[in-house]
Structure formats: C-alpha cells, structure tokens
Amino acid sequence: MRILLVEDDPDLAAVVALGLRGEAYAVDLAATFSEAEELLCSGDFDVACIDLGLPDGDGMELVRRLADDPLLRRPRRILVLTARDAVADRVAGLDAGADDYLVKPFNFRELAARLRALNRRADDPGAVLEVADLRLDLASHRAWRGDRELRLTPREFSMLRYFMHHPGRTVSAEDLLEHVWDSQANPFTASVRVILSRLRRKLGEPPPITTIAGVGYQLEEES
Template identity: 75%
Template sequence: MRILLIEDDPDLAEVVALGLRNESYAVDLAGTYADAEELLRTTGYDVACVDLGLPDGDGLDLLRRLAHDGALRRPRRSLVLTARDAVADRVAGLDAGADDYLVKPFHFAELVARLRALARRGTGYGARIQVGELTLDLAAHRAWRGGAELNLTAREFSLLRYFMHHPGEVLSAEDLLEHVWDVHANPFTASVRVILSRLRRKLGDPALIVTVTSVGYRLGAPS
C-alpha cells in the first residue's frame, strides 16, 4: 500500500514515515500544500494522511479539491492527522471528504490500525487475508503457505499483500511500482523483477505468481 504523508513538521514526518516503512508501507512525504499537489498530479495513492495546518494552505481545501479536481489523482482513502481536536473540526474534516480523523498526539499503533481498517473498507477482508493456500496476517506481519510460515522481508510482504488484495488480476510492473514502492524507486531498474523473483522462490512450488507475457503478473491457484 502506498501512502502520501502530508506533514509540515519534518521531525514528525520522518519518524512516522520510518515507522510506516517498517510496517512494509511505501511512503512519500510532502511538507507543504504545493508539494502535496505536485505529487497528487502524477501519482496514485492508496491513502493520503493529511495535516490540516500547512504553511501554504489548509488541508481541508486540499481534501475538498480531491473530490472534484480532475488534475489531481484522488487517493482511495484519506485520513486527517491534526492537532485540531474540537468536534466542529472533526465534522469539517469528515465533511470535506476524509474517511477518518486522528488527533495529535497519537499512538503510532493506533495510526497503523486505522490504516489497516481503511485498507479493508469495501474489500470484505478482515485482519487476515486468505487466498488459496496463502494466509496473511496484516497486524502481526506474518504469512503462511499451507502450514509453513514464510520468512519475508518488509518489501516482499508488501508485494504479496498487494497481490492478495488483487487475486486473479493481471498486475503490470507499473502497477506494482506505484503501489508497493515509493517516489524514490527508479522505474528503469530491475527492482520489481528482483523482489518478485525472491518472493516467488520463498513461496515455493508449484508456482503461485505467474508471468503473463508482455502484460504483467498474476496471483492464482497452482495448476
């Protein structure tokens, strides 16, 4: 899952981003309204975490724009992260289009739990995802094939999670780069192929992720 973290406090932004990356999320940072706008013009995000008090604008205005401005790519979900704790502020944030609202200071574990909840909305998935022989525990960051636990890196876990959220779908390398890697990924490297090869090897035989020639990759049942 790829997250846009819009936060003008650089120390807080770095701490939260590091924690989220350790949870196997891809995270891009924007410290201003303008930075966020630039990223949203070119990149699709699964979740935007929006601070309201930005130095060059109000996060509420950005949330409202996402609903109707075709020049911006609207994230699938949005979460307000702000020190504004009055009921009127919460109502304004949700009415502006946010899916959730979390007041600073917050516990990091709660932020991660809310992100998991946002990711589950509309999918029918719970805290565990089951696809054929594969089981993924999103909270514990554990994965199994059959009864055997898989020893996955954070990136491998994130890649498998994305495949398991889209079982049977053909996913291009560009899809995987956009949702599993962050803005620092070089689209001209073999990064997707290398991580995917490692994941396939750890998943074992028969193969669960197959290559669809000239199109991409698909997670399906073994033949």
C-alpha cells in the same frame, strides 16, 4: 499500500515516514498544499494522511476538493493528522470527506493501527484475500498456501498483497516499484527482483507467480 503523507514539519514527516517504511508501506511526502496537489494529480494512493495547517493553504480545503475535483485522483481513504482538537474541527473534517481524524501529538503505534483499519475497510468485503490456494489475512498480516503458513517479511507480504489484488493481470516491475515501494525508489534497483525471488521460494512449487518475458509477472488465478 502506498501512502501520501502531507506534513509541513520536516522532522515529524521524516520520523513518520521512516516508521511507515519500516512497516513496508510505500510513502511519498508533500510539505505544502501545492506539492500535495501535484502528487494527487499524477499518482494513485491508497491513503492520504493530510495535515490541516499547511504553509500555502488549508488542508481541509484539499480534503473537500478530493471529493469532487476531477483533476485530483482521490485516494481510497483519507486520514487527517492535525493539532486541531476541537469537536467542531473533527466533525468538519469527517463531513468534508475524511475517513478518520487523528490529533497531534499522536503515538506512532496508534497511527499504524488506524492505517491497518482503514486498509481493511478499503478491502471490503472482509479482510481476507483468496486467490487459488493462496490466502492472505490483511488484519493479522498472515499468509498461507494451502494449509502451510508462509513466513513473510513486511515487504514480501506487501508484494504478495499487490499481486492478489490483481490476479491474472500482468504486473510490471514499475508497477511493483510504484505500489510496494515509493517515489524515492531507484527505478534501476534490483530490489524488485530480489524480493520477488525470495517470495517465490517461500511460495514453493508449482510457482503461482510466472514471468511474462519482457513484460512483467503474473499471479495465476487457478492452482
């Protein structure tokens, strides 16, 4: 899952981003309204976590614009992170288009749980993906091939989830870098190849993910 974190406090942004990356989320950071606009014009995000008190604008206006501005690519879900704790502020945020509202200071475990809940909601109907003999439970972060449970790391789980959202489609290494890692990832890194190799070993034979020479990789839709 790729997350845009819009937060002007550099210390809080660094701590939250570190924690989210530890959960194998891809995280891009924006410290201002204008930086967030730029990223939302060019990138696709699963969730945007938006602080309201930004130095060059009100994050609430950004939430409103995401609902109807054709220049901005609306994330699948929006989570407001703010110190504004009045009921009127919460109502205004949800009415503006936010899917959830979390007041600072917050516990990171609660943020992670809310993101998992938003992710399940975005994956409706149901929180289980099935492609051929592969099954992925998004709520419990468990995976199976047939009757055999797979022991996947968070990054392997995220990569398999991306493939299972796009069965039969050729996925490039750049696609995986963008959606399983984030904009800080080195485009020349061997990380994609390393993680994919480990994932294939765990999936076993016959290999459900095939290589399309010179193009990328493909998850077979039938076993």
